[in-house]
Amino acid sequence: xxxxxxxxxxxxxxxxxxxxxxxxxxxxxxxxxxxxxxxxxxxxxxxxxxxxxxxxxxxxxxxxxxxxxxxxxxxxxxxxxxxxxxxxxxxxxxxxxxxxxxxxxxxxxxxxxxxxxxxxxxxxxxxxxxxxxxxxxxxxxxxxxxxxxxxxxxxxxxxxxxxxxxxxxxxxxxxxxxxxxxxxxxxxxxxxxxxxxxxxxxxxxxxxxxxxxxxxxxxxxxxxxxxxxxxxxxxxxxxxxxxxxxxxxxxxxxxxxxxxxxxxxxxxxxxxxxxxxxxxxxxxxxxxxxxxxxxxxxxxxxxxxxxxxxxxxxxxxxxxxxxxxxxxxxxxxxxxxxxxxxxxxxxxxxxxxxxxxxxxxxxxxxxxxxxxxxxxxxxxxxxxxxxxxxxxxxxxxxxxxxxxxxxxxxxxxxxxxxxxxxxxxxxxxxxxxxxxxxxxxxxxxxxxxxxxxxxxxxxxxxxxxxxxxxxxxxxxxxxxxx
Amino acid sequence: xxxxxxxxxxxxxxxxxxxxxxxxxxxxxxxxxxxxxxxxxxxxxxxxxxxxxxxxxxxxxxxxxxxxxxxxxxxxxxxxxxxxxxxxxxxxxxxxxxxxxxxxxxxxxxxxxxxxxxxxxxxxxxxxxxxxxxxxxxxxxxxxxxxxxxxxxxxxxxxxxxxxxxxxxxxxxxxxxxxxxxxxxxxxxxxxxxxxxxxxxxxxxxxxxxxxxxxxxxxxxxxxxxxxxxxxxxxxxxxxxxxxxxxxxxxxxxxxxxxxxxxxxxxxxxxxxxxxxxxxxxxxxxxxxxxxxxxxxxxxxxxxxxxxxxxxxxxxxxxxxxxxxxxxxxxxxxxxxxxxxxxxxxxxxxxxxxxxxxxxxxxxxxxxxxxxxxxxxxxxxxxxxxxxxxxxxxxxxxxxxxxxxxxxxxxxxxxxxxxxxxxxxxxxxxxxxxxxxxxxxxxx
Numbered sequence: 001x002x003x004x005x006x007x008x009x010x011x012x013x014x015x016x017x018x019x020x021x022x023x024x025x026x027x028x029x030x031x032x033x034x035x036x037x038x039x040x041x042x043x044x045x046x047x048x049x050x051x052x053x054x055x056x057x058x059x060x061x062x063x064x065x066x067x068x069x070x071x072x073x074x075x076x077x078x079x080x081x082x083x084x085x086x087x088x089x090x091x092x093x094x095x096x097x098x099x100x101x102x103x104x105x106x107x108x109x110x111x112x113x114x115x116x117x118x119x120x121x122x123x124x125x126x127x128x129x130x131x132x133x134x135x136x137x138x139x140x141x142x143x144x145x146x147x148x149x150x151x152x153x154x155x156x157x158x159x160x161x162x163x164x165x166x167x168x169x170x171x172x173x174x175x176x177x178x179x180x181x182x183x184x185x186x187x188x189x190x191x192x193x194x195x196x197x198x199x200x201x202x203x204x205x206x207x208x209x210x211x212x213x214x215x216x217x218x219x220x221x222x223x224x225x226x227x228x229x230x231x232x233x234x235x236x237x238x239x240x241x242x243x244x245x246x247x248x249x250x251x252x253x254x255x256x257x258x259x260x261x262x263x264x265x266x267x268x269x270x271x272x273x274x275x276x277x278x279x280x281x282x283x284x285x286x287x288x289x290x291x292x293x294x295x296x297x298x299x300x301x302x303x304x305x306x307x308x309x310x311x312x313x314x315x316x317x318x319x320x321x322x323x324x325x326x327x328x329x330x331x332x333x334x335x336x337x338x339x340x341x342x343x344x345x346x347x348x349x350x351x352x353x354x355x356x357x358x359x360x361x362x363x364x365x366x367x368x369x370x371x372x373x374x375x376x377x378x379x380x381x382x383x384x385x386x387x388x389x390x391x392x393x394x395x396x397x398x399x400x401x402x403x404x405x406x407x408x409x410x411x412x413x414x415x416x417x418x419x420x421x422x423x424x425x426x427x428x429x430x431x432x433x434x435x436x437x438x439x440x441x442x443x444x445x446x447x448x449x450x451x452x453x454x455x456x457x458x459x460x461x462x463x464x465x466x467x468x469x470x471x472x473x474x475x476x477x478x479x480x481x482x
Numbered sequence: 483x484x485x486x487x488x489x490x491x492x493x494x495x496x497x498x499x500x501x502x503x504x505x506x507x508x509x510x511x512x513x514x515x516x517x518x519x520x521x522x523x524x525x526x527x528x529x530x531x532x533x534x535x536x537x538x539x540x541x542x543x544x545x546x547x548x549x550x551x552x553x554x555x556x557x558x559x560x561x562x563x564x565x566x567x568x569x570x571x572x573x574x575x576x577x578x579x580x581x582x583x584x585x586x587x588x589x590x591x592x593x594x595x596x597x598x599x600x601x602x603x604x605x606x607x608x609x610x611x612x613x614x615x616x617x618x619x620x621x622x623x624x625x626x627x628x629x630x631x632x633x634x635x636x637x638x639x640x641x642x643x644x645x646x647x648x649x650x651x652x653x654x655x656x657x658x659x660x661x662x663x664x665x666x667x668x669x670x671x672x673x674x675x676x677x678x679x680x681x682x683x684x685x686x687x688x689x690x691x692x693x694x695x696x697x698x699x700x701x702x703x704x705x706x707x708x709x710x711x712x713x714x715x716x717x718x719x720x721x722x723x724x725x726x727x728x729x730x731x732x733x734x735x736x737x738x739x740x741x742x743x744x745x746x747x748x749x750x751x752x753x754x755x756x757x758x759x760x761x762x763x764x765x766x767x768x769x770x771x772x773x774x775x776x777x778x779x780x781x782x783x784x785x786x787x788x789x790x791x792x793x794x795x796x797x798x799x800x801x802x803x804x805x806x807x808x809x810x811x812x813x814x815x816x817x818x819x820x821x822x823x824x825x826x827x828x829x830x831x832x833x834x835x836x837x838x839x840x841x842x843x844x845x846x847x848x849x850x851x852x853x854x855x856x857x858x859x860x861x862x863x864x865x866x867x868x869x870x871x872x873x874x875x876x877x878x879x880x881x882x883x884x885x886x887x888x889x890x891x892x893x894x895x896x897x898x899x900x901x902x903x904x905x906x907x908x909x910x911x912x913x914x915x916x917x918x919x920x921x922x923x924x925x926x
Contacts, residue, residue, distance in 0.1 A: 070539070381840065396855035400822070405850040409863060414837040417866040420848065426855040 028087040033080055035059060038187055041086050045156045045190070048163055058176040058186035065180045071343040072372045072404055073312050075285065076248075083250060085188045085221070148204050150234075151196040155223055158194035165196060169227055173256035173293040173320070181252040181314075182289040185221045189254065192222035197232035197263070208237045224255040228263035230296060235266040248276075248311060253288045261296025261323065266304070268461055269317075273309040278367075280339025283311025290317035294326035294352075302329040303346065304460045311340060316374065318347035321355035321383075328357040331460040336369035336401075345375035345406075350383035350416070359390040360456050366397040372404040379416040386413065392422040395453050487536035490547040494533045497547075500554035502529060505639060513642045514611055516619030520628050524638030527629035534632055543813040543845045544755055544784040549727050552699045556671035557640065564588045565666040569596070572664050572693050577912035584660045585610075590672040591643045605653030605684070611644040611675070622646040626677050626705040627733050631757075634731050637673040637703040644675030647688060651681035651709070658687045658717075658906055667696020667723070674702040680712040680740075687715040687905055694750075698726035706734035708742060710764065715743045715905050721916060722750040724781060729755045738764030738793075745901055746802075747913065748775040748783050749920050755784040762789065762796035773802035774898040776920045777810035777842075784813035791819065795826040802833045803898055805891060807922030809841040817849040820857050827854075831861035836894055838867060838922055868924070887924040892917070 029040060038059055042052040067078070145152050151162060159166050176186040193209045209224070228234055251273060257265050267290075276283025286309075292301035303317040319328030330346040348357035357377070365371040377388045394403035405422045427449050435445030451458075505525050513521065533550045534541040569588050573596065585608060586596040592610035599608055609618060629635035645661055663674040680686055690704060700722065708714055722728050728751040734742055748754050760769045769789060777783040783806075789798045798818065806812040818829045835844045848861040868890050876886035895917050903910035 394850075394852070396852065396857070399825075399854050399856075401855055402851070402853045404852065405848075405861070407847060407849070407863075409844070409846045409865065411835075411837060411844045411846075411865045412842075414839055414842065414867045416837075418864065420861075420863040422848070422850060422861050424850055424852050424857060424859040426857065 028084050031082050031084045033083070033085055033188065037085055041188060041190060044086065045159070047156075047159055050163075050167055051159060054171065054176065055187050058183050059188075061177050062180070062183040062187055065183060067180050071314050071374070072370065072406075073314065073341045073343050075312055075341075078248075078250060078285065080184075086190055145204070148201055149198040150201060150203050151194065152207055153194055155189075155192040155194045155225070158225075162194070162196070165227065166194075166225070169225055169256070169258055171256075173258060173291050174254050174289050179289060181287040182254050185223060185252045185254045185289070189221040189223040192224045192253070194224075195226040195234065195236065197228045197234045199229045200231040201229075202232065203234040206235045206237060208239070220249075220251045220253070222253050224253070225258075226256070226265060226267070227258045228260065228265050228299075230260045231262040233264045235268070237268040237270070239270045239272065248283055248285055250285045251287070251310075255288070255290040255317075257292035257301055259292065259294045259296065259299035259301050259326075262298045263296060264300045264302075265292065266302045267292070267317075269303075269305040269307075271305065271307045271309055271313070274311075275309045275338070275340050276311040278338045280311065283340070284309065286310035286313045286315065288315040290315060292317070292319045292328070294319060294321050294323050294328065294355075296326075297324040297352070298326065299323045300327040300329075302331070302460070304331045304457065305333070306457070306461070307332065307334040307342060307344060310342070313340075313342040313344050315344050316346055318349065319357065320349045320351065321357065321386075322351045323355070324352045325354045325356075326352050327355070329460075330357075330359045330361070331457040332361045333364070333454045333457045334362070334371060335364045336366070336371045338367040338369060340367075340369045341371070342369075343372045343374055345373045347376040348378070348388060350377075350379045350386040350388070353382065353384040354386070355383055356387045357389075359388070359392065361390075361392045362454050362457055363394040363403055364397065364450065364453070365394065365401040365403045368398070368400045370402040370404070372406060373422075374406045376408040376410070377418055377420075378408075378410045379413050379418065381412045383413050384415050386416040388416075388418045390420040392420070393453070394422075394424040395450065396424065396426045487545075490545045491535045491537075493547040494535060494550045497550035497554035498529075498532045501550075501557055501636075504554070504557035514614065514619055516614070516616045516623070517611070517641055520623055521639050521641060524629045524635040528632055528635035528639055531632045531635070540786065540815070543811075544753075544782065546729075546755075548753055549699070549729060552697075552727055553636070553671050553701075556669050556699050559669050559671075561589055561591075561670050562668055564593070565668065568666045568695055569664050572695065573662070576662065576691070576693070577908050583608075583657060584662060585645055586662045586664065587643065587645070587674060588664050589666060589668065589670050590663070590674055592645070602659075603653065603655050603657075605650035606655055606659070606686075607646075607648040607650070608659070609646040609648070611646070612642075614646070622677050625679060625707050626675075627703060627731070630733060631731065633701055633729055633757075634703050637675060637701050637731075640671065640673045641675055642673070644677065646677040646679070647686075648679045649681055649684045649686045652683045653681065654685040655687065658689050658909065660689045660691060662691045662693065663700070663702065665694035665696075665698040665700065665722070665726070667694065667698060669697070670699070672698065672700045674700060676702070676704040678704065678706045678714065678716075680706075680708045680714050682709045683711040684709070685713040689717045689719065689909065691719045692722050692728065692750075694722040694726055696723055696725060698722055698728075700726065700728045700730070702728070702730040704730070704732040706732065706742070708734070708736050708740035710737045711739040712737070713741045713743075716745070717902060717906075717909070718744070718746045718756075719913070720748045720750055720754055720756070722754075724750055724752055724779060726751050727753045731757045732759065734758075734760045734769075736760065736762050736764060736767035736769065739766045740764060741767070742769045742771075743901075744769065744771045745898070746771070746773040746785070747898070748777075748785070749916055751781065751783070753782045755786070757786045757788075759788045760790070760798070761792065762798065763792045764796075765793045766795045767793070768796065769798040771798070771800045771802075772898050772901050773800075774895055774917075775803075775812060776805045776895065776917070776922075777812050778807045778920070778922050780809045782811045782813075785815070787814075787816040789818050789829065790821065791824040791827040791829060792821045793824055796824060797828040798830075800831040800833075801898070803894060804833075804835040804844065805838065805895060805922065806835065806842040806844055807838040807924070809839070811843045811845070814844075814846040814863075815849070816847075816861065817851065818859060818861070820850075820852040820854060820859065822853045825854055825856040827857045827859065829857070829859045833861075833863040834894075835863075835865040836867065836891065837865055838891070838924055888921060891921055891924055895921075
């Protein structure tokens with residue numbers, strides 16, 4: 001995306017626009033979590049036995065785990081029994097057959113979010129899977145994708161229609177024992193997206209999912225699984241929003257990507273969950289496990305993320321570079337303002353020879369927000385000639401903001417080259433002066449500088465999503481600048 | 483947690499019980515009276531925390547199991563007489579001191595017969611703990627770390643002797659004050675202690691030098707206090723035997739306008755762990771910290787560095803280099819913390835490592851924690867092998883490849899040693915010589 005001043009108008013000076021609640025009758029189970037709730041979820045979704053067994057195994061393991069406390073975040077204890085683990089718009093029991101069957105109120109919601117399913121589909125040729133609370137509402141363009149052999153459907157449909165793929169790949173990248181939140185997700189996840197790109201197919205259009213939390217006191221636990229078979233190629237974007245509420249809501253998702261030989265996956269995220277108000281009341285706890293497994297030779301996975309929302313973000317999209325010559329990329333812009341906290345970064349695990357990774361992380365911290373970059377680059381003895389370059393910059397706006405960097409590098413092969421660079425600075429007076437001297441207002445000057453700072457990452461966003469990225473990137477830096 | 487880590491933690495916990503009896507057994511008769519209450523307080527603190535375990539973030543890459551077990555074994559031993567022949571041989575190999583001040587400790591105790599303080603300028607006060615009266619002792623202790631972390635607490639609890647160096651206000655000492663801690667290889671747990679106080683506008687040069695032979699065990703603590711506008715040039719040289727275990731803590735408090743030039747060199751030890759903490763607690767205080775570590779065989783060298791910028795316009799620059807070969811492991815952890823209100827901070831950190839063997843490992847973690855916006859902070863870290871272009875350049879000029887490789891490794895290390903040269907050419911020459919003896923064979 002080209003850096004225009006208007007990008008930054010989205011960064012600065014706008015209130016959270018997605019904070020409305022849609023008044024739809026929902027089917028929500030009472031708060032609480034035990035094996036019966038899991039059986040109920042599984043039953044409501046009509047899942048095969050192996051899914052229920054997997055969920056119960058996860059739940060039993062979860063009971064033995066402790067919530068992690070190593071991240072640099074302050075959070076009040078989460079009451080896992082106070083959350084409702086299933087919420088669905090009521091009339092979706094029968095399932096919408098096409099766009100015409102979808103509740104008009106829901107469509108209106110997506111309209112407000114700036115995702116006009118009809119128009120967008122037509123204009124951009126984008127297929128959208130929209131997840132509302134816990135269930136997937138509609139998936140556009142399914143037929144067209146099916147012609148190419150691409151499977152793109154809600155996770156629950158995939159469990160029905162392609163159980164063999166689910167059984168083979170589910171939990172193969174993020175095992176159910178992986179970590180506290182991933183294990184919880186494995187036990188209770190309700191929906192998400194499933195993508196399978198067959199051998200040698202270049203997915204004919206960008207795929208996209210929108211997640212939205214609507215009900216109060218519900219957690220959203222979605223699970224995305226993308227499998228790119230040999231020689232295939234897919235680009236995928238997810239976006240997220242939630243209503244404004246005073247309570248914190250939990251969002252614990254899991255994303256698993258599998259890239260087989262010569263396959264490429266580009267995964268872009270625009271995360272704009274409700275960040276809470278100026279005093280830090282409310283907002284989403286976004287505790288997400290995202291991991292890609294580059295299994296085949298020459299496979300490539302690229303994560304691009306724009307993290308603007310959430311009261312607390314805890315997420316480390318990672319690449320396990322198993323295949324020879326495999327490539328992992330991570331491009332991130334994280335913006336925190338007011339009382340937001342983010343502890344985010346990536347892991348690049350180099351196992352295959354000649355594997356390469358690039359990390360570009362840009363953090364902007366304003367108000368009283370605290371942001372940390374936490375990353376791991378690990379070179380196994382087998383990763384001959386592995387290469388990593390990490391660039392990690394933070395921009396601080398405001399005396400009380402904080403930016404922290406915790407990069408871990410573990411290198412066990414002498415032929416590897418690992419480089420890490422990090423800088424932290426504020427917008428310098430001389431930069432501002434230079435711009436103002438040339439007739440820019442202070443606000444425009446700040447816009448321009450912030451834009452330039454993020455350019456390396458914005459450039460990586462798929463062109464088709466440039467508009468949405470702008471629309472969704474309306475974090476309010478208001479009051480932080482000038 | 484991995485099982486290996488669990489087993490190590492069990493070993494550490496088992497060792498703790500034995501250490502507890504050692505304190506009870508009263509092997510401390512030789513300690514001055516004024517130390518007693520601090521020793522007891524520190525021991526209580528040590529028992530509460532115990533040895534750091536593998537799950538502690540600061541000890542993620544370094545296990546203290548070996549240290550704990552050797553401490554448990556050695557702390558029960560009564561010190562025997564020093565082996566003077568061994569010590570003489572060790573001291574003979576040292577550089578001839580440039581101004582004549584050399585204070586020697588053997589197995590943790592002051593040896594006046596081996597020390598020469600005749601060259602000390604007026605304004606320099608050297609007080610071995612064993613000779614300090616109660617009033618002086620209390621004054622020294624006032625400014626010393628007692629139980630800041632488990633290892634410092636352990637040092638204080640078993641402390642019998644140490645050296646306090648005080649440089650009076652405005653006094654400039656050009657000659658190095660060379661403090662040598664030697665161990666003769668007897669199974670003793672040595673707890674060296676160095677207390678450094680540099681007065682207002684004073685300027686001093688101090689070398690803390692550890693040498694030894696055999697399976698030694700050293701847990702050193704250095705407390706540094708620089709008053710307004712003071713300048714300290716401080717070299718810490720760890721050149722113990724490759725079978726020894728050496729852990730060290732240095733804590734420096736820097737007042738307004740003061741400056742610390744620190745150079746930290748690790749040549750020896752089977753397991754070396756060094757923690758340097760610099761607290762820039764006055765405006766415009768500045769620290770320049772250099773480090774060099776060389777590890778071969780199956781040795782393990784860990785450098786932890788923490789710089790706290792607490793006041794406006796403080797600055798720091800860190801440059802650490804590691805050369806790791808064979809099956810050795812090098813660890814670097816550098817942390818810069820810019821506290822709220824420390825506006826105008828400028829902090830730059832660099833860590834570069836040469837990884838020269840298939841079995842060697844480097845774990846590096848340069849961290850920044852920043853709580854205000856008016857800062858300029860950067861860190862960089864690189865790890866790799868020798869640069870093929872540089873080798874080609876030298877070969878194109880007729881230098882055989884094996885020599886070219888050796889030259890490049892030596893040059894990589896020499897850049898750190900060169901920072902000593904301006905202040906102490908003789909010491910720099912000695913360091914270059916020791917470094918070249920340590921160079922791994924990179925001729926293939």
